Amino acid sequence: MKLSLSSVKKWTVVAAALTVLLAAILVSQLFFSKTSAGYEATAWAMGSYVQQTLYGDGAEDTATDVSSAITELENLISWRVADSDIEKLNSAAGTEWLELDERTIDVLEEALSVAEATDGAYDPTILPISALWNFDSDEPTLPEKEKITSLLPYVGYEFLRINTEENTASLRNHGNGVDLGGIGKGAACDTALEIYQESGIDGGIIAVGGSVGVYGSKPDGSAWRISVRDPEGKAEDGLGVLSLKEGCVSTSGSYEKTFTEDGVTYHHLLDAKTGYPAESGLVSVTVVHESGAISDALATACFVLGIEDSLPVLKEFGASALFIDEEHHITIAGEMEFEQISTDYTVSRQTL
């Protein structure tokens, strides 16, 4: 068989075309998988697991900056950290006003705003009681009733005074103490979102424990999808998915930190009025708000308040919430894009 010149040319053209096509497919695939996967970073801070996924230029440096900024914030606002602003404030309780870092003052101000609006359902001055229960330790214990009764009078947000012009704060009486555990993770999300905004990345999501903050957009431009955990842990994909374009979402659940003594299970969401774990018929509350700190504190407050008393508070802050009660019912209050997955729960909506 003899190959003519024209058929050689034909083969050359076919081969060249195939090569170009394959090269194009490969390059586009490599490029696509790179951009859509995002940069992931994990760390430990605020007694929580911190996860970030960032898209766009400078993702790695930005993630590192965020990790350091959150550790810095923790070293300012954790009462457990020696020489932190809050440790100093607590030590100086009943004596003088202290000048504190602006970041600490900001968080204290946000904490007070939620405490005042909820009449102390969320109370940053819960430390005398929360330290007694010690839910963050390896061995939390059921305190003696007398001990709780004797320390309850020291809890009250009105004992915490701040001066935002001079960045000073004080606790009125010896024995008062601030615990920002119910707002710190949300505040950490705010810190992250600020840095994302300044960095020029395209988009990012941060989760500090149960608080999540989102910024910018994903490569495909779709909304951020955040799964709401099934309190019973049965539904692998969670109860459902919440879509968020911007802002933060936080959850307070009675299943998070618990211990059982004499057949009774105690959870960490303490009612500042009684000194005991709150009983409002709820299992968890998820709150969406532009501020992480506010969403975090509101989640605690709404858990303590129960659905009905939470509604006016949510309206006041322009927040929305998802309540899960002990009867396996989900109540969504306000505007929230929620797509149900688990069929073990019924859902109803409530306008604010």
Next chain:
Amino acid sequence: MKSQFPLFRKRDILVFLVAAVLAIAGFLQWIPKSGTPVAVIEQNGKEIRRVELSSITQPETIVLEGEISVTVLLEPGQVSIVHSDCPDQICVNTGALTRPGQSAVCLPARVSVRIVGENNSGIDGMTG
């Protein structure tokens, strides 16, 4: 004098070229991309193990010693924390992880197990 039977004819070279391109393309496809689900096990922020889920053929148990000891079970296509000395057992109750984006965390032991890779589940984060 030109041979009647050259080692390669022009046509053969072209066939070789196409075959080579196809082979390279196939090889690149076979190389794990960032999209392949990979289980990452970390303790105290340090990576202990990174394993492609699809490469696991038989169950393997990893015991992470520490003040609070945690046992991780790697199985074909999934990973789970099966034991922890921690009081709350949230990590164990999380169950098996199979898709990118999922994670199981034992806070008291500072151990995390997560699956990274191209996120096809459509979930970006988790609250609760």
